[in-house]
Amino acid sequence: MTLVLVTLVLFALLLGRMPVAFAMAIAGLIGLTEQMGWTVAISILERLVFESTSAFILVAIPLFILMAELLTAGDITRRTVIACQAWIGHLKGGLAFATVGAAVLLAALVGSSTASSATMATSAYPEMKKFKYDDRLSTAVVSVGGTLAILIPPSIVLIFYGVLTETSIGNLFLAGVLPGLLTAAGFVVTIMIRARRQGMAPPAEAFEMRRALRSSVSIWPVMLLIFGMMGAIYSGIASPTEAAALGASGALILALTQREMNRSKLFEAFSRSVQTTVMIVTIIYCSHVFSGYLVFTRVTPDVIEMVQQSGLPPSLILFVVLVLILFLGFFLDQIAIMGLTLPLVFPLMMALGYDPLWFGIVITKTVEIGLLTPPLGLNVYVTASRTGVALNTVFRGVMPFLLAELVVLALLVFFPDITLWLPEQVGF
Amino acid sequence: MNNSALHRGLAVVEDALHALGCTALGAVLLLITVDALLRFVANETIEFQFEFTEMYLMPAMAALSLARVQRVRGHLAIEFVSLSWLGPFGAVLARLNHALPALFFALLTWQSGKYAWAAWVRDDIFMGTIDWPMYAAYLSIPVGTGVLTIRLIVDTLSGDREQEQQQAH
Amino acid sequence: QQIELKVGDWQSLQHIQSTAGTQWFMKEVEKRTNGKVKFVHFPAEQAAKARGLLDAAASGVVDIALTGSLYSPDRLPLNSVIGLPGLGNSAVAATKPLNDMVRNGLLRDEFISAGVVPLYAYALTPYQILLREKAVANVSDWDGLKIRTGGSTQALTARSMGATGISLPGPEVYTAVERGTVDGVLFPIPSVAPYNLQEVVKFISTNGSFGNFGCNLVINQATFDALPADVKEVMLEVGTEAALNVAKAQDDLSAGLLKEWAAQGITLIEFTPEQLKAYEDTLAPVSDEWVERIGKNNPNAKAVYEAFLKGVAAQ
Ligand code: NA
Numbered sequence: 001m002t003l004v005l006v007t008l009v010l011f012a013l014l015l016g017r018m019p020v021a022f023a024m025a026i027a028g029l030i031g032l033t034e035q036m037g038w039t040v041a042i043s044i045l046e047r048l049v050f051e052s053t054s055a056f057i058l059v060a061i062p063l064f065i066l067m068a069e070l071l072t073a074g075d076i077t078r079r080t081v082i083a084c085q086a087w088i089g090h091l092k093g094g095l096a097f098a099t100v101g102a103a104v105l106l107a108a109l110v111g112s113s114t115a116s117s118a119t120m121a122t123s124a125y126p127e128m129k130k131f132k133y134d135d136r137l138s139t140a141v142v143s144v145g146g147t148l149a150i151l152i153p154p155s156i157v158l159i160f161y162g163v164l165t166e167t168s169i170g171n172l173f174l175a176g177v178l179p180g181l182l183t184a185a186g187f188v189v190t191i192m193i194r195a196r197r198q199g200m201a202p203p204a205e206a207f208e209m210r211r212a213l214r215s216s217v218s219i220w221p222v223m224l225l226i227f228g229m230m231g232a233i234y235s236g237i238a239s240p241t242e243a244a245a246l247g248a249s250g251a252l253i254l255a256l257t258q259r260e261m262n263r264s265k266l267f268e269a270f271s272r273s274v275q276t277t278v279m280i281v282t283i284i285y286c287s288h289v290f291s292g293y294l295v296f297t298r299v300t301p302d303v304i305e306m307v308q309q310s311g312l313p314p315s316l317i318l319f320v321v322l323v324l325i326l327f328l329g330f331f332l333d334q335i336a337i338m339g340l341t342l343p344l345v346f347p348l349m350m351a352l353g354y355d356p357l358w359f360g361i362v363i364t365k366t367v368e369i370g371l372l373t374p375p376l377g378l379n380v381y382v383t384a385s386r387t388g389v390a391l392n393t394v395f396r397g398v399m400p401f402l403l404a405e406l407v408v409l410a411l412l413v414f415f416p417d418i419t420l421w422l423p424e425q426v427g428f
Numbered sequence: 429m430n431n432s433a434l435h436r437g438l439a440v441v442e443d444a445l446h447a448l449g450c451t452a453l454g455a456v457l458l459l460i461t462v463d464a465l466l467r468f469v470a471n472e473t474i475e476f477q478f479e480f481t482e483m484y485l486m487p488a489m490a491a492l493s494l495a496r497v498q499r500v501r502g503h504l505a506i507e508f509v510s511l512s513w514l515g516p517f518g519a520v521l522a523r524l525n526h527a528l529p530a531l532f533f534a535l536l537t538w539q540s541g542k543y544a545w546a547a548w549v550r551d552d553i554f555m556g557t558i559d560w561p562m563y564a565a566y567l568s569i570p571v572g573t574g575v576l577t578i579r580l581i582v583d584t585l586s587g588d589r590e591q592e593q594q595q596a597h
Numbered sequence: 598q599q600i601e602l603k604v605g606d607w608q609s610l611q612h613i614q615s616t617a618g619t620q621w622f623m624k625e626v627e628k629r630t631n632g633k634v635k636f637v638h639f640p641a642e643q644a645a646k647a648r649g650l651l652d653a654a655a656s657g658v659v660d661i662a663l664t665g666s667l668y669s670p671d672r673l674p675l676n677s678v679i680g681l682p683g684l685g686n687s688a689v690a691a692t693k694p695l696n697d698m699v700r701n702g703l704l705r706d707e708f709i710s711a712g713v714v715p716l717y718a719y720a721l722t723p724y725q726i727l728l729r730e731k732a733v734a735n736v737s738d739w740d741g742l743k744i745r746t747g748g749s750t751q752a753l754t755a756r757s758m759g760a761t762g763i764s765l766p767g768p769e770v771y772t773a774v775e776r777g778t779v780d781g782v783l784f785p786i787p788s789v790a791p792y793n794l795q796e797v798v799k800f801i802s803t804n805g806s807f808g809n810f811g812c813n814l815v816i817n818q819a820t821f822d823a824l825p826a827d828v829k830e831v832m833l834e835v836g837t838e839a840a841l842n843v844a845k846a847q848d849d850l851s852a853g854l855l856k857e858w859a860a861q862g863i864t865l866i867e868f869t870p871e872q873l874k875a876y877e878d879t880l881a882p883v884s885d886e887w888v889e890r891i892g893k894n895n896p897n898a899k900a901v902y903e904a905f906l907k908g909v910a911a912q
Pocket residue numbers: 106107108109110111112148149150151152153154155
């Protein structure tokens with residue numbers, strides 16, 4: 001009964017626009033007080049922050065964020081986009097394809113969707129606008145392309161999932177590769193269909209070898225960084241955490257050699273990385289207060305037992321969970337959704353016999369879709385604000401891509417091998 | 429002290445702590461990179477790196493910038509309902525959104541502060557590469573959450589500035 | 598009337614230390630108190646993280662918790678003695694003196710000051726060296742090896758033999774060994790399988806004594822004081838049995854696993870008595886350093902170390 005009340009308190013606080021982390025902590029503390037009394041409940045706060053943050057494995061989060069921030073500050077991400085456009089921009093719908101291609105490349109460097117969308121909004125969109133691509137197509141490609149960043153490693157969301165569920169982050173990274181590429185393929189098909197419509201994607205500049213080659217010069221360091229990081233991990237030179245540090249250091253050196261770099265941009269990159277990290281770890285320890293409450297109510301084993309005895313097929317439970325997460329995606333950010341649902345949903349899925357790696361990718365894919373759905377679709381917001389195109393136009397343009405996303409999600413659910421094949425081949 | 433002096437003073441403290449948090453990130457980057465390279469090149473390690481990163485730098489990075497992140501509205505919230513729909517009730521709710529977390533973080537500051545204090549009084553030492561004093565590892569947490577508490581109280585008193593949200597994104 | 602006690606630990610329900618230790622203890626106490634005592638079990642860090650369980654028991658978040666001495670070396674400095682090399686060649690050999698000293702001897706006071714009463718203590722099987730490519734026999738073979746170590750005592754141990762101690766978080770160990778980021782790792786045999794390390798190493802030592810790890814089941818002081826005398830008595834009696842039970846179970850499991858892995862092609866390293874003596878001499882400074890550094894704030898450090906050695910030798 002109190003569990004229902006505490007849950008209602010949580011949702012009331014959330015709807016009242018209290019930050020998700022704080023709402024979870026407050027609702028959790030109210031619940032714990034009811035469970036074990038005031039003095040014992042607040043004793044949990046003694047070590048809460050230290051214990052949740054004093055973990056070496058978390059170091060990868062700020063380092064990967066920093067790497068992306070530095071590459072953007074050094075203008076390297078923008079030039080990657082320009083180079084892709086120079087190579088395939090001349091094809092029918094080519095500038096849109098180039099955006100997807102650049103999104104895949106950026107995804108291998110950037111761990112956050114919104115960061116990726118923001119970059120492409122300022123670098124890929126102007127070219128498409130210049131050649132009179134329909135805003136619905138161009139802004140949609142920028143919005144959806146960004147989501148690739150959280151499936152293709154490195155990924156902050158996958159690290160977050162790995163930390164909360166104690167799943168190998170190295171394996172999660174491998175597991176995300178094929179689903180990420182499959183998603184990109186889904187976007188390509190959608191663009192092909194959309195580009196056939198009159199006025200959607202008018203022809204752009206003709207192909208010019210010299211321009212293409214010249215623009216590619218700036219891609220080499222980026223490739224070097226990607227393959228250097230992969231190489232360091234797979235050859236055993238460095239652990240994944242160390243690879244994050246080496247990647248960020250490489251990005252720092254690369255950025256410092258760029259004309260566009262200056263001291264204030266450098267400080268800004270560090271500042272933004274720390275702020276994003278603080279936001280994420282605050283959700284981590286605040287969700288520990290709430291999940292601590294769930295533990296002591298013993299609701300999780302009760303729900304698992306109820307589900308198991310109900311005789312409902314696991315696939316139906318999975319379906320309900322995914323629909324719920326999609327629904328939360330209408331309102332919430334991906335990290336917040338995971339912090340909120342995993343304490344209950346993860347043990348439930350494991351009890352139903354699902355694979356932790358596979359579920360990690362499926363839930364990531366599901367929350368990724370939430371980045372594109374109204375009313376709150378962070379990628380759409382970022383794209384709209386950076387391009388100046390109306391929010392409604394972007395949301396409307398994204399719709400056909402959402403269909404592709406749902407098809408890909410269904411494929412991932414029905415064919416777990418798409419996710420699990422790569423980790424099985426070279427797994428950690 | 430008048431209101432804007434208070435705001436300015438608080439912002440100075442927040443920015444100073446944030447600078448420390450950023451320094452911690454710089455230190456993490458440097459230490460891990462050099463450690464990995466040293467091992468590869470010279471079969472040497474920076475022995476204190478792991479313990480220092482885990483016990484000191486990570487908690488500092490997580491806690492010291494808390495108030496600054498709150499100031500720029502960097503903590504995620506559902507941006508679905510507009511408080512202005514709720515009329516005068518919305519204004520109350522906006523204050524509550526800062527008052528309740530202020531209460532929570534005041535408790536957190538008190539409890540984690542007591543914990544750090546106890547470690548200081550007992551002279552708790554973690555025997556690692558060197559003898560690490562634990563109070564210093566715990567200290568950044570009451571400091572960070574303490575300033576956040578003050579920030580939340582200030583925001584409660586001055587009412588919400590809803591339009592300022594999401595600058596961090 | 599019925600007494601309900603919350604128990605928190607960090608192992609999964611299938612872990613040998615849970616089945617033969619914590620769960621065994623709970624079942625026996627429930628049985629011998631004729632159901633008067635009932636336990637609610639929160640396994641796998643549900644109640645608190647491994648490092649936070651001591652405080653969780655002290656503050657009453659749980660009534661009973663398993664704590665690792667080396668998880669709280671700042672709060673249990675003398676108890677960190679268990680990490681030293683050369684304290685016996687089996688879990689049973691180290692557990693007997695450990696349990697005595699924690700329950701009634703020089704290691705008890707630290708728990709009382711932390712606000713808990715120790716019910717029993719046990720050691721794991723001594724840490725062995727697992728290597729991916731090259732075996733070791735003599736101390737000199739360790740020269741230049743990159744060894745993943747957990748904690749400073751192990752790092753000292755590795756360094757004393759000329760190796761480089763490398764700190765890595767648990768989840769990254771498998772990859773590090775597989776890809777050769779490290780040449781080897783110090784691990785207790787029963788903990789190898791949960792990390793699947795047997796898949797990526799070719800050599801495992803069987804009779805080394807490269808340090809150990811101590812676990813203690815502790816109960817909140819106030820909760821313990823409020824228990825009826827007969828229940829206290831049963832708990833302490835079952836406690837001593839549980840300590841030996843879980844120690845023996847680990848030794849047996851370890852022997853079985855080594856046999857199984859040898860059959861799968863892993864080469865077992867058995868040090869000769871001369872080699873073991875050489876390791877003992879080489880590693881003596883590690884204990885000296887521990888006595889010196891811990892001794893600065895804890896006058897009993899030397900007495901603790903010597904009593905432990907004597908307890909091991911007495912068997
Ligand atoms: Na990525």
